[in-house]
Amino acid sequence: MTPVEWRKIPTVLYPQEVLDKSFKRASKQSDLVEDPDKYHRVRKQMARMIQASSDTIAETLLKWIDKWPSLNAQSSFDQALVDAAVGADEYRRNLGAIQWAAQRVRSIAGESQSKMLRYRNIEAFHNERRHAYGRMSSIIDQISQNILWLGEARDILRKLPSIDASEPCIVVAGAPNVGKSALITVLSSGEPEVASYPFTTKRLHVGHFDHRRRTYQLVDTPGLLDRPMTERNQIEMQAIAALENIGDLVLFLIDLSEDGGVDLENQKNLLSEVEELLSDKEIIVVYSKADLIDQNNEGKIWVSSTTGLGVEELRSKIIDAVDADAIIDPLKLPSDWPRENEEIEPIGSPEEIAKRREKAEMHAPRWEREMRRKKNERA
Numbered sequence: 001m002t003p004v005e006w007r008k009i010p011t012v013l014y015p016q017e018v019l020d021k022s023f024k025r026a027s028k029q030s031d032l033v034e035d036p037d038k039y040h041r042v043r044k045q046m047a048r049m050i051q052a053s054s055d056t057i058a059e060t061l062l063k064w065i066d067k068w069p070s071l072n073a074q075s076s077f078d079q080a081l082v083d084a085a086v087g088a089d090e091y092r093r094n095l096g097a098i099q100w101a102a103q104r105v106r107s108i109a110g111e112s113q114s115k116m117l118r119y120r121n122i123e124a125f126h127n128e129r130r131h132a133y134g135r136m137s138s139i140i141d142q143i144s145q146n147i148l149w150l151g152e153a154r155d156i157l158r159k160l161p162s163i164d165a166s167e168p169c170i171v172v173a174g175a176p177n178v179g180k181s182a183l184i185t186v187l188s189s190g191e192p193e194v195a196s197y198p199f200t201t202k203r204l205h206v207g208h209f210d211h212r213r214r215t216y217q218l219v220d221t222p223g224l225l226d227r228p229m230t231e232r233n234q235i236e237m238q239a240i241a242a243l244e245n246i247g248d249l250v251l252f253l254i255d256l257s258e259d260g261g262v263d264l265e266n267q268k269n270l271l272s273e274v275e276e277l278l279s280d281k282e283i284i285v286v287y288s289k290a291d292l293i294d295q296n297n298e299g300k301i302w303v304s305s306t307t308g309l310g311v312e313e314l315r316s317k318i319i320d321a322v323d324a325d326a327i328i329d330p331l332k333l334p335s336d337w338p339r340e341n342e343e344i345e346p347i348g349s350p351e352e353i354a355k356r357r358e359k360a361e362m363h364a365p366r367w368e369r370e371m372r373r374k375k376n377e378r379a
């Protein structure tokens, strides 16, 4: 699955711009026509204008469809993001309308071209061209709301985080201000990407580091895994479910200094909720802001993003826990895999089995039936 690069979605023109661009290109095309005979020249010119404008409109629209990721092909996390940001149904509906328009504009050109073949005078060629332009404009008119929607959605989608579902992904959770973003920054090579998150007014940080050819992505969860679950709406729950889908590991940060404003008890309640919610995930509890605390508790994982204490140890833990480098022996079969020397019982009642065999016999190729016959003779 290739990750969506939302940033790369091309600009969406305004409806009138689509028409202007297409008709302009069509006039240029018609200027290229050379024919000393006026009748033939005009016929060719008008035919070219219709074809060129229809081609340009359709290509412009189809290019959008092509560059806008198909939602069904995206990770559930990306689908949830899009749903929260602009609405997945709206997304599909508007792109569907654009597709419809491209097809309509193409068939308008086709219809006009065949009508042109029947006309016998210059005026009729001009009229047909005008008529075709009118019909194409009206199609664009009909989808102008969809085009405008696309333009606005693009501006929102461009700011969404891009997460590659095929690389390890570490979800960083914890109450607000416990140091999630700061931790992502110190663990990352280079500056984390700052993206918008449709679930919060806060910015989302996506950082990464490389280890043995894998890219470990670290994502913040502002607005999702940072407050009591009773405050969630359905779309947020959907996003949490999706996080579970892409997250290989969860780091849950606890700030014992309570410097962030959420007391320890509430942080622990949140941890229990996250544990329950993401029960299939490994969760590593990390104690943040170690520089502010007298660390007398043994066995805890401490980090300080300010002094760098514990950061490399945590990185090793992440790598071990994700285990992305685990070598899988491709020749090793799963333990429940049927072995060759094991008899597998046919399914169904004896009558059903006999019937199935008879049917298989009937449809078997001749050489196979021959082979079976010989085998039975020998037995």
Ligand SMILES: Nc1nc2c(ncn2[C@@H]2O[C@H](COP(=O)(O)OP(=O)(O)O)[C@@H](O)[C@H]2O)c(=O)[nH]1
Pocket (backbone or CB within 6 Å): 174, 175, 176, 177, 178, 179, 180, 181, 182, 183, 260, 288, 289, 290, 291, 292, 303, 304, 305, 306, 307
């Ligand atoms: N002393 C200290 N302050 C920290 C540390 N990590 C983060 N902070 C501070 O805590 C505040 C919240 O950090 P931030 O990373 O934005 O928290 P988030 O809301 O969980 O992403 C900021 O003022 C940080 O400077 C740390 O390790 N030590």
Ligand SMILES: [Mg+2]
Pocket (backbone or CB within 6 Å): 180, 181, 182, 220, 222
């Ligand atoms: Mg933050």
